[in-house]
Amino acid sequence: MNWRPCRTRRWRTLLAGGACALACLGSPASAQDAPPPGQDKVLRVCEDPNNLPLSNRAQAGFENKIAALLAQELGWKLEYTWFPQRMGFIRNTLRAKEENSDRFKCDLVIGVPKGFDMAATTRPYYRSTYAMAYVKGKGLDRVRSLDDLLALDAGQRKKLRFGAFAGSPVTDWLLQHGLMEQVEWYQSQTGDADQYPGEIIEKDLAGGKIDVAFAWGPIAGYFARNTGATPIVAVPLAPQPGLKFDFEIAMGVRHADKDFRQRIDGLIAANQGKIRAILTQYGVPLLEPQAAVAAASQPSRKP
Incomplete structure (x- = not known):
């Protein structure tokens, strides 16, 4: 259309x-x-x-x-x-x-x-902000900010699979730091009424398809609390130079x-x-x- x-x-x-x-x-x-x-x-x-x-x-x-x-x-x-x-x-x-x-x-x-x-x-x-979410106990527990993510050992960081919505503010940050090839992209409007944005966390993050999910804070915070037996951590993103997440x-x-x-x-x-x-x-x-x-x-x- x-x-x-x-x-x-x-x-x-x-x-x-x-x-x-x-x-x-x-x-x-x-x-x-x-x-x-x-x-x-x-x-x-x-x-x-x-x-x-x-x-x-x-x-x-x-x-x-x-x-x-x-x-x-x-x-x-x-x-x-x-x-x-x-x-x-x-x-x-x-x-x-x-x-x-x-x-x-x-x-x-x-x-x-x-x-x-x-x-x-x-x-x-x-007023809320974007957040990143990851499964607790899989090597990312000390990551409490985007700077912490970048501070990971280069070998560990290169193995991470990120999930992000195309066109969201996080896209620019991923581009700035050369991480685009590690991203699984999600669409905000799929045309399928049965799909919902929380699947990025509830299904793909919890299921191991991705290691870090970037999502609008209300979505990340809710599904971090309500994804069954999988312990998920949601970290609100602080502003970055030239980037607005809130x-x-x-x-x-x-x-x-x-x-x-x-x-x-x-x-x-x-x-x-x-x-x-x-x-x-x-x-x-x-x-x-x-x-x-x-x-x-x-x-x-x-x-």
Whole structure:
């Protein structure tokens, strides 16, 4: 399928298989005459049916738990529109109307990067980073950073098999250090709805196909905790010169739904502690919000 390049594609590759495997779109469906979100006291959420730890049809992901929290705070019923977070996700969910109706199928995407241009974004509700994962007890237990990985004996390092999502920020680091020939590449959008990004850890790392997996932190953290009897270590990646591994995640609504966006913003602010507890429960590596980091870096002013 042909689709035009845009900034959305960059987000899709940056957060490969994570918060935002979203596709570029054409003109959005008109919001004219559509009832405003929540008019009937229903929170309609757009979600992927098979993308743990973010979401699944059994509503077992952390985005499902956060959506349930928002619905509870609003006192509304929660309903989902399910569509794989692959090419056409926004077009078939947030921008699609119900058949023979002026109502949109859903009104809220729980996970989009801050500044995502295919929707109006709320305040960020968490910031995370890429991570590397490996099986404990196989010679990598002292590796706690990318520098530690490079410091391994050259012979040992050359034998390692890496798994990474094509186009992710880790690609540039692998290229810089001459490791590309040792990489097993993964696609964020395979076209197979039965596949999910966590397979890089749950199946291939745990099964021995690769030695080190690079993945979006929420995925790495979750599957490191939930991969059966195989002990897996997930190490959040610190920034490298010229490389950005961390991203802030917000929620997305249609650009026209300004009042709804403001309402969701207020809910995020009022429930940040509960949201953080949900993320922690799922093993999401959490970093301080960029605003807090910027404020802390400012010199203190004397009265």
